[in-house]
Amino acid sequence: MDNPLIFQILGVVLVLFFCFLTYMNTRVWRATHVTFAFLVFAASIGFLVYAALTIKTHSIWKDRAQKLEIKIKEKEALADLAKNGVMSEIPQTTPNVRLVQQQIAREVVDRGRVWRGCTITGNDANGITLSTVPADTPQGTVPLPNHIAPKTTVHAFKEMLLPELGAKVPVAYLGQFGAVNPTDTTVTLSPILPLDAQQRQEIADPGSTWVLYETMPVDSHEVFSGMAEDQIRALMPIERTAFADQPAAYEQFIKDIARSGQDFEETDSPEDKWVLVKFNKPYTVQVDGNGAGVMITQRNAFDQTGGAILPRLQRGGEVEFEVGDEALFFSDDEAVRAMIADNTVTLVKNVFVRPLVDFETVMGNTFQRTEEIDTQMKQLTRDLAAIRASNAEITKQLTLKETEKTKVEEDLKYVKYELANLQGYTQTLQSQVRAVNNRLSEIYRTNKKLEENLYQINAALTEEIDQRTRAATASAGG
Secondary structure (H helix, E strand, O other), X not given: OOOHHHHHHHHHHHHHHHHHHHHHHOOOOOHHHHHHHHHHHHHHHHHHHHHHHHHHHHHHHHHHHHHHHHHHHHHHHHHHHHHHOOOOOOOOOOOOHHHHHHHHXXXXXXXXXXXXXXXXXXXEXXXXXXXXXXXXXXXXXXXXXXOOOOOOEXXXXXXXXEOOOOEEEEEEEEEEEEEEOOOOOEEEEEEOOOOOHHHHHHHOOOOOEEEEEOOOOOOOOHHHOOOOHHHHHHHOOHHHOXXXXXXXXXXXXXXXXXXXXXXXXOOOOHHHEEEXXXXXXXXEEEOEOOOOOOOOOOOOOEOOOOOEOOHHHOOXXXXXXXXOOEEEEEOOOHHHHHHHHOOOEEEEEEEEOOOOOOHHHHHHHHXXXXXXXXXXXXXXHHHHHHHHHXXXXXXXXXXXXXXXXXXXXXXXXXXXXXXXXXXXXXXXXHHHHHHHHHHHHHHHHHHHHHHHHHHHHHHHXXXXXXXXXXXXXXXXXX
16 A cells, blocks of 8 residues: 555546536536535645645654654663663662762762862061962962851861872861962961971971862872882872881881771770671661651761761661672671571671871861870979979978988087096096995994994993882882
8 A cells, every 4th residue: 555656647547537527417416516526626636635634744753753752761760860870770880870979979079179279478467478370370360269268167288299290289187277368269278276396397388389178178098098018108198297206106007008908906905996797688788877856967867776867878767688698797786696596697708997086186186185195294394393493492302401401410528428428427427326326325234233232321221220120119118
């Protein structure tokens, strides 16, 4: 039926048949009837032609529309895949816009805004004025505005060109500053925390360039992934670390960074020991926490049970692990040991995970510790001054006591001399006392004998008197 010749033959037959009918009807029809019948017939032929063309056009466009709808659905599926990835895939490994946006959002949250290549244009009592136009900006280029708002808090670092990298990198932390009177190309920074001697020395270098971070840079495992120890040493030479006078600790620090993700050692800290497991059975776990009544911040992203309360970390429901999925868990976890015991998972390997450093907290703690040490040093200085004053007073008292001691020793010599004389005199007196005592004893014995003699004499005389009295009395009576 797609052959046009057939339709042409049918059209000619139809025209001849119409002409025959019209001729046969001329006997009974009027001229107007015949004329209008012819016009209607001619119009019908034209209508059929246009109708056929319309049907043909509709058929062609319908076919094209159906093909385009299929392509649109395919493109929409590809667009959805590119936008959302495979929704049933956990964790998602298929590249997609949402995953990239999350990664970008994470990087933006972690890093914040950055202004590199800033140069010092003034340093006075009002603060440090910087030009935020990079020093290597080509002449005649219109600089982009920095969009720094008043009272914006930034973390400043001194930059240095590393030949092995061919780029400038932060090498010294200059402190935390607040923005004062910013313009599109300049900003005056006022220290939020007092600067120490090292920071003041670094800031005094007028030829250096600064990099300003709106958010303190965060530590990351991915940054050093795949790097050898020599590469890490090149990025962080020992003189630019806190281990300048501790080479053994520095080597351990570099080693821990390089081996993160490898097998852990038995001597590692328990919190650094993790295990990679493979699921043998479907498993679900609730990872979202309850953030009701909790102030949610970047440093307070989890509740007491470990559930995520930061919105960008929540999954909106239970996380499902399928057979064959791999995941990294804390080794010293009862739930993980239970899953290994009941064959829910199979241990793939042990993994050492280097603990990340919260630099902002470390800097804050360092400042607080420095302030505490300074306070203690001031107190110790005051105590030392008091001790020195006390020592001076004690020394003075000791001098006086030594003088007194000398005088007492002199007096002691005289006392000892007098004592010796007294002892001699005492011995003499004792000898005289003994002699007197002996003499008295002799006199006592003599007197005792005389007393006895007197007693005897007195008794004899008494007896004689009594006899004479009795004799006299007898004579007078006779």
